Amino acid sequence: MGMEEARKLAEEVLGKPSGKASLVKSLFFGRFSNDRLPPLPNLDPLPLLEKLHSIGIDPVQIDRDQNIPDHVIKSLGNLGLLGLTIPESYGGGGASQSTYCRLMEELGALCASTAIFVNAHQSIGLKAILLFGTEEQKKKWLPSLASGEKIAAFSLTEPMAGSDAGGIQTKAVWDSGKKGYILNGTKQWTTNGSIASVLTVMAKTKMEDGKEKVSAFLVPSDSPGLTFTAKALEKVGIRGTRTSNLSFENVFVPQENLLGKLGSGLKVCLTTLDFGRTTFGATCTGLSKKLLEMAKKQAIERIQFGKPLAHFEMVQYKLAKIAAYAAATEATTQLTAALVDQGLEDVMLEAAILKVFASESLWDMIYETMQIFGGRSFFTDLPLERMMRDARLNMIGEGANEVLRVFIGAVGLREVGEALKNPRKWGTFLSQCQLMKGNEKVVMGLQKRIRLFSWQVLYTLARYREGVVEEQFVINRLASKVISLYTLMALLWKGGDKNIIDLYASLAFEQFDHPFIPSHLDPLIKKVANDMTGID
Helix, strand or coil, X not given: CCHHHHHHHHHHHHCCCCCCCCHHHHHHCCCCEHHHCCCCCCCCCCHHHHHHHCCCCCHHHHHHHXXXXXXXXXXXHHHCHHHCCCCHHHCCCCCCHHHHXXXXXXXXXXXXXXXXXXXXXXXXXXXXXXXXXXXXXHHHHHXXXXXXXXXXXXXXXXXXXXXXXXHCCCEEEEECCCCEEEEEXXXXXXXXXXXXXXXXEEEEEECXXXXXXXXXXXXXXXXXXXXXXXXXCCCCCXXXXXXXXXXXXXXXXXXXXXXXXXXXXXXXXXXXXXXXXXXXXXXXXXXXXXXXXXXXXXXXXXXXXXXXXXXXXXXXXXXXXXXXXXXXXXXXXXXXXXXXXXXXXXXXXXXXXXXXXXXXXXXXXXXXXXXXXXXXXXCCCCCHHHHHHHHHHHHCCCCCHHHHHHHHXXXXXXXHHHHHCCHHHHHXXXXXXXXXXXXXXXXXXXXXXXXXXXXXXXHHHHHHHXXXXXXXXXXXXXXXXXXXXXXXXXXXXXXXXXXXXXXXXXXXXXXXXXXXXXXXXXXXXXXXXXXXXXXX
């Protein structure tokens, strides 16, 4: 692949350089202005929260039976939760992303399987129709999806295409006689697949220039030629959801079921996943709060060596870290959702950071909580082992965290690289940061590290130029730093306990204590891996 082809592929996957940097992209330039922050959402109280607990969701039974009962799904639809973000004109609740995330936070704490079911249906399944559908498509599908009469699914993953959405092998070939497309291929691990009435399916299509691009299609589940080779795969966690494998054999898809423009499938996919990743943050927030309460209660009540566990410094460290991560996860979720509510089109880095941070922090919090419970955490009479199994998916689903880390770093670097080509824009670098008021010590520390981060970005581009895309160790270090900056900004924006903010700031600033220049370990790691695999 030549440089020009590589550039076009990158633009197809990442979008063209935006020109106007988003909140996180601005950090790569060393810029931040307080007026970029949205107002805090008013989320008190939400009547649906109490009604949610009246449904009778039993996470233990759902996990054991590997099934979400029909009465739970029907009740979720009756409450309006399955169409909460759909405009009222299409039969939905017309709620904001912030309100939706608050309810998903509660559902995530209650039952991870049910939360993933709702996420797959609303955050990505029907969201693609809401964002890219024609008026006819919206009128046809959204009312029944909003009520829960019908369920939606999003079918992207294939045996050779996971995080690499461009590797899709399913084909949709135009049939001029039938005025539609003939779909052939296979999909795997589609959440809600076998219970969905309509699936958003990604497939390769041939363009006018003879090249292939990914397009999105709405495929009814009763289409002739569509079969479910596995209706409900058995899984480690999130066992209640129906995760299905599909086969398409000469499935006819009418032209009016093309979703978005021909060849715009990657845009449909990546834009839709931004909403799914934001919801991931919400469900992780709910569970992190639950873990904090469990860990605190156990540390107070459990007596060892004549004293409560909370007396011992090793346990105090665990409690404090759980509290800091839980607060930062909640704040980052609320900030990202508020940015979506502002109508910003470009939140892909914010959503990616939220997904990576929330899922990795939750995994750490589960580990620390299980250590506080000790041997008791290993038995099924406590929910911790189920929480651990369920949480593992968060670092894999909707983009593996390793891929998203490279994505975060690469997109930010590209924005700066494009700006450097225009000398008129050089004055935009390292301009005065206008940070939020309060906690002066933390704010000043954040400002200092935003400037340091932007210098490291410039150094990286000067040293590696276009070859930086191959330097994943360096890109990952940049991603870790910008994740710490954005999450700390969110916590300062939301506010809260000063000691918790100070503690999280110290944890976030540790990312800048690590050496940025290529570590002496980098070539050693490559050498060991190359010796093991024989692959450079």
